[in-house]
Amino acid sequence: MASEFKKKLFWRAVVAEFLAMTLFVFISIGSALGFHYPLKNNQTAGAAQDNVKVSLAFGLSIATLAQSVGHISGAHLNPAVTLGLLLSCQISVLRALMYIIAQCVGAILAPGVNSGQGLGIEIIGTLQLVLCVLATTDRRRRDLGGSSPLAIGLSVSLGHLLAIDYTGCGINPARSFGSSVITHNFKDHWIFWVGPFIGGALAVLIYDFILAPRTSDLTDRVKVWTSGHVEEYDLDADDVNSRVEMKPKIKGIPLSRPQRSAERSMGE
Numbered sequence: 001m002a003s004e005f006k007k008k009l010f011w012r013a014v015v016a017e018f019l020a021m022t023l024f025v026f027i028s029i030g031s032a033l034g035f036h037y038p039l040k041n042n043q044t045a046g047a048a049q050d051n052v053k054v055s056l057a058f059g060l061s062i063a064t065l066a067q068s069v070g071h072i073s074g075a076h077l078n079p080a081v082t083l084g085l086l087l088s089c090q091i092s093v094l095r096a097l098m099y100i101i102a103q104c105v106g107a108i109l110a111p112g113v114n115s116g117q118g119l120g121i122e123i124i125g126t127l128q129l130v131l132c133v134l135a136t137t138d139r140r141r142r143d144l145g146g147s148s149p150l151a152i153g154l155s156v157s158l159g160h161l162l163a164i165d166y167t168g169c170g171i172n173p174a175r176s177f178g179s180s181v182i183t184h185n186f187k188d189h190w191i192f193w194v195g196p197f198i199g200g201a202l203a204v205l206i207y208d209f210i211l212a213p214r215t216s217d218l219t220d221r222v223k224v225w226t227s228g229h230v231e232e233y234d235l236d237a238d239d240v241n242s243r244v245e246m247k248p249k250i251k252g253i254p255l256s257r258p259q260r261s262a263e264r265s266m267g268e
Contacts, residue, residue: 010098012072012073012211013074013095013099014095014098014102015210016072016073017099017106018103019106019206020068020069021102022106023061023124024077024106025106026110026124027124027161028054028058030162031057031162032057032058060157063151064155064158065077067135067151068132068135068136069135071212072211072212076099079099079100083100118191118195119194120195121163122170122171122194122195122196122199123196125159125163125169125170125171125199126195126196126198126199126200126203127200127206128155129155129156129199130200130203132155134207136148170192173196177193
């Protein structure tokens with residue numbers, strides 16, 4: 001237990017549970033309340049609740065976040081699930097305790113939503129989308145299954161379930177710009193650019209520097225901005241239970257047998 005406490009992977013997993021729980025509560029509760037379903041004196045008031053929308057919001061939230069952080073923490077997002085895995089002897093007592101604390105703190109700190117927080121809604125909606133894109137297209141992962149396009153598409157659906165009652169759901173500046181040009185309505189249009197850009201940048205900071213940091217230097221990675229060449233990476237891990245690290249391939253590795261045969265044929 002003491003050795004686990006000292007590992008960076010352990011604390012990344014705890015942070016992943018905290019961040020995922022914060023996003024889960026914000027998105028699911030925000031979708032359930034909606035612009036036309038306000039709270040008054042801690043009581044719901046207004047139109048009847050759409051049970052299908054609420055159910056989809058909660059389910060898609062879990063699906064999207066499980067795809068985004070499942071390879072880091074397991075994406076429990078529920079103390080009961082954590083307890084079940086503890087009793088099933090799949091996680092340690094320390095991990096279970098820290099997960100439950102992170103889940104509860106994340107749920108408490110999830111910001112409240114109201115009709116005047118359009119910028120925040122756009123930020124969160126885009127953050128969960130870009131986080132899902134980064135996680136499902138991460139070439140370091142060996143656990144990916146199913147369809148990445150489907151996962152990303154469901155993430156877009158989740159963003160609409162959250163934001164459509166508040167802002168109409170931008171999360172795509174180009175789409176929002178096209179609609180504004182056609183309707184000649186640019187009122188508060190800046191929200192649909194600033195929100196998604198902040199959300200996308202935050203997603204990169206969270207995934208690339210906190211949840212799944214890369215081993216290559218930042219200065220080497222930004223060279224793609226001018227060269228357009230994306231460096232290839234090998235997959236490596238200390239053990240089967242640890243998160244996969246990304247390491248640059250070493251130049252000068254001998255050619256494989258099919259490659260040598262191909263070169264000999266070309267020389268002949």
